[in-house]
Amino acid sequence: MIRYLRLYRQFLSFSFSKSLEYRLDFWFRIIMDCIFYVVEIAFFMVIYQHTEILGEWNFDQTLVFVCGFLLVDAIHMTVFSNNLWWLPIYVNKGDLDYYLVRPVSSLFFLSLRDFAANSFLNLVIASGLLGWSLMRYPEPIPTTNLLWYLFLLLNGALLHYTLQMFFLIPVIWLHSNRGLTNAFFSTTKLGERPDKIYPKWTRRILLFVFPLLLMAAIPARVLFEGPSLELVALTLGISAVFFLLMVSFWNFALRHYSSASS
């Protein structure tokens, strides 16, 4: 474990020195992500001009939820997204080969090697937005609720990565996964909405089959309603099961990896 932490420290150091070289890209990413944040928040502001309650939540609650989701997204963009973007290219060009001969977990190496240091400022902005939404929340928030909430948001970022990997791994057989990636990003939108707006069966599917609601909506519910054993166990249990399934799927896929001819 300590070895992997030391490795990750190296990844961080190299990623920072690398990304600061591309100054224009550095600023461009920050501007693009800020636009995304504004659009997401403005979307709900518009909706709440027509209603007071959406899926049992008022505007203040929804704002906290949206900012929580933005933080999950920023963590994903900073920690995982560059790496996942490269994965299909590595598979098709055979560059995956070198990752498979190293004495470290190939999944760890491929998923975390490139820390998007140029998205790091977005992480700070998203954290600031969440802090702001919590500060303006009119009800008192118990510290336990807050700590559980932040922990479950981190879990949400890991779950986001896990779910995306399910859509990426088939590239080992399909060689082109643009369709699957688009499908993933389209369906992820469902996790950007309060959980109670969905009908019973849709909500169940989004909790147990394709658990997008566990990324930000259920953590927000833990924040507002308190950390019930049922909600926490559901979130962590399902996330763990999906993570283990994803690791098994990865190992299974590697058995079918044919590399690329030289």
Added chain:
Amino acid sequence: MIEVKNLRKVFRIHQKPPGLLASIRSLFHRQYVDKVAVAGADFSVGEGEIVGMIGANGAGKTTLVKMLSGIVHPTSGEARVLGYNPWEKHNDLRRQISLIMGQKAQLWWDLPGADCFELLREIYQIPRPEYESNLKRLTEMLQVEDELNTQIRRLSLGERMKMELIAALLHSPRVVYLDEPTIGLDITTQKAVRDFLLSYRQDHAPAMILTSHYMEDIERLCERIIIIREGELVYDGNLQRVIHEYAPYKQLTVHLNRAETAAVDKDYLDRIGEVMEEQAGTIVLRIPRNQVTSAAAEILRKFSVQDLSIADPEISEIIELIMGGKEKPQT
């Protein structure tokens, strides 16, 4: 150190006839063919041995190397590398092997060599003193000490390949797979790489498998070769012995003065051996090994010879013949 038994790899490949209609049809119904990349390979490689793997493009060399390094799973058969099954991906094994592919970079493009090596030190858990001394020795041998802090993408192809070699050998692997390590390099760098590999072998005695299209790589580095033809191992043995086994003839080159050349009877030459070349006073004959001495004596007796030499055919010529389908002659 490497044991391979009946190793086989079959790829299932989608076949698509040309044209738009065929593309649309292939959305609903696809035709596949099985391509045998490696058809039951059996061999072993010992400590300190460099085995040259030779074959035409697509013969199965790289697939074999990729199976032995655990990247590609075989369809059937067995392999043990340092006592491990390579597909089980034991970290203990991966710490002791290395793979260099001349056509694929393992170093990180935007980082200088020194940073890449530092990351590899962490990955392979090389103790700091050992790392420092290995890095110093390897950079000195390859003469790239001054390039360590230059980003990889700013290096020339030759310098990059030297950095790749350092990256592959920093952890002192006991098994090294080299897939066309000199491809695209200029003659001086090719020589430097070969000298370096020989010196590395002398110091560390690893088992090495080398694939290359350059015969000079093979001749300089390998005493033993394996020739692969369409996935099948058609020769496994000493590099020099391949000449005796597949070419039971020698080349006799005779230099005559021009006037005498005109008088040489063509039928007479055909009786002695196969005429390979006849021009400007030079005649090259291919003669069975057991008749070459008597043939030379007869020519010396019959003509006024300015010079005469007897030589084995070029190894590259023999290997080309074997790769092209020549079978071992019956003796």
